[in-house]
Amino acid sequence: MIRKPTYLKWHRWLGLTVGLFLMVQGLTGAIMAFRDALEPVVVPSLIVAERPARLPVQGLLDAFHRAHPDADLTRVEFPDAANQAVIVKSNIRKARWLTAIDPFDGHVVHDGTATAWPLEFIFNIHEQLLSGPVGETLIGIEGVALLVLTIIGLSYWWPGMKRLKQGFRVKLDGSADLRWRTLHRAVGGGVAVILLISATTGVLMVWKEQVRAGMNLVAKTESRPSPKVAKSDGATMLPVDPLIAQAKAKYGDTALRQLRFSSGGRVVAVFLDGNHTIRADGTNQVYFNRYDGRELAHYVGGRQSGGAEFLDWIYTVHTGLWGGAPTQAIMLLTGLVLFGMALSGMWLWFTRTRRERARKAARAKDQREKVQMKAVGQ
Template identity: 30%
Template sequence: MSTEIHPSNDTRAQGTDLGRGSWTPAATPRRGPARARLRRLHRWLGVSAGALLIVTGLSGSLLVFRQEIDAALNPHLLRTEPAATRVPLQQILNGVRQQYADPAPTRVRMPRSRDATYEVWLGAAPERYVYADPYRGTLLGARRPTEFLTGWLFLLHSHLLAGAVGGQVAGVGALALVLLSVTGLVIWWPRRAPWRAWMQWRASLTVARGVGGRRLTFDVHRAVGFYASALLFVGGLTGASLAFPKAGERVASWVTLSPTARAPLAPASRAIAPMLPVDSLLLIAERAQPGGEISYLYLPSAPGQPFRVRKRLPRERHPNGKSFVSVDPITGQVLGVEDGTTAPRGARLYSLLYPLHIGEIGGAPTRLLASLTGLTLPLLAVTGLIQWWRRRRPDRVRTSGD
């Protein structure tokens, strides 16, 4: 992404053709200082963030199909034979605690289909996932986040395998992608009136055939950069909001002129007493918020913390839902109910960013489009870096093939 995607100034062949294997861009016409500064910014951002965008683009393209890839590679953990009834979830959690004493379970990913299994998270990070058969109660195995392909890819994509610092760097890279998309489109845009710039537009939207490497690299970067600019802008913006969630929520609330603060929950009991069975707490939460699909259970890890049920209600676009029921784990009192469909406008806008980022917003077609968009990042990064490198060479005008 470090170079020009501007249209030619006259016809298809901007630059000097020195034969099939050699082409060099023509000298850039005199432009205003603002446009020149944008060009330098675009080039600097592309060179600086090129390697990062290659990594996030390739990993993100695969992660669009994360669930399908994981299920195909690890069916012994993620798939089971359905039966008539399920064993109590509390029984499964007791078995997990017996076999894996430390760290304690913190979350349970609920089955999304009849043949799916429970995924129990150990530790806050989490440190390990444990899988259990809902119908027989047997533990199927465990794995750490870096021990399977899609888990490793997710940590690479979201945190660059470097923890919290890596997550911030990835977020900065997403912001750089937003700027690259905007500056690239401005540089590309013809300066003439549309009725006088038809040849420029046509040259900018296609790739010449039968040309040398220099010309091909230039045309591919320019055309692909234009076609992907809107999707890359959305991908960068949503990625940055996920990397910096508090800032993303504040911006969404500011844009929609809605409050940011959620209704406070009633405090949970801090008494030293046994927690009610998870299955009983689930029934209480279901009565408090009927309908929808339960996606996650959040288990209290310290006195005073609630037991939380996360649900996806009808009309919610987030794949995991943004509706919650909080229950006192000792007394069974309902502490709060959050309905994602009636949340403030800012919260609803922010909840759309994750499904937009992974392509879930429109089903299979948009997932495929999101995956293909991710693949444009390494293509644009490589072609941009090649052009930047060639600009630095003293012998830019060559008479031999590339």
């Protein structure tokens, strides 16, 4: 049987290994919990004056292409609020670019790479550590480390059912080190379950396709469609508004959430609010050939296999979207607690190391003094 001091040693050294990463993830994750609400506060130009009529969606795309004729358009995001700008995402000279367009008159209100969008920059840190796929893999490894760290910490903390209250007791009448140590243990025991959920869902998001492949060995688990359309010289692409209308006529007249472009813009995916699922970010996704308007594929949230629906729920659980503002507040608190736990754990190690060094120095001094006294006596 593993003794508790061994658990503590494992917990301490694993925590020190990933502590700085956990601080970054905790703080950026806390900010991301309310990203949609914070975005127009951080970038005030996203708030626009409402007018009687909005431009057709194709009019917004045309306005974007006039501003950036060489851009590779990838996504258009439509906010819930009527007085907010539409966000267009693209690649320009191999850089990710975001452009905010007034949906009423088509003029650009904010434009630039992620560095011009503070919350997008923070999101890129949280998701990929600004390092692309390599950073995303590191995030996944960090999530596994947090999962193991939490399990080990919970094993060390567990006082037993009869002494459960003892596990949440903070000793306020002792030294500062004792107060922080007992606080670290009590808070860790209290939030362990939430940290386990956050770590597990984070890991599943990083290796979602690998998990899907594993689930497919047991039962069918659908993937999001990825249709391709070959380039046809001389052919023109249709405006997107008729395609949006076609999607709404067939899958429900719900709000337009996103447009996603692939195959060099020859495929457009229309994302509508889901009307077959209670999942917060559920969508009806319809993929069209922009040359001829044919529907190539669809993916309707709430109508997939159990495995696919489970994987689709992961993001909402990880971000707290599944329960609205209350669960988002929980994830905000979780991020702040993770930051605090990592910081206090590193501080406790530092103070412990400093005390041990002081004791060793004191013992060495005593030993030297004894040797000196002995030498004088002789």
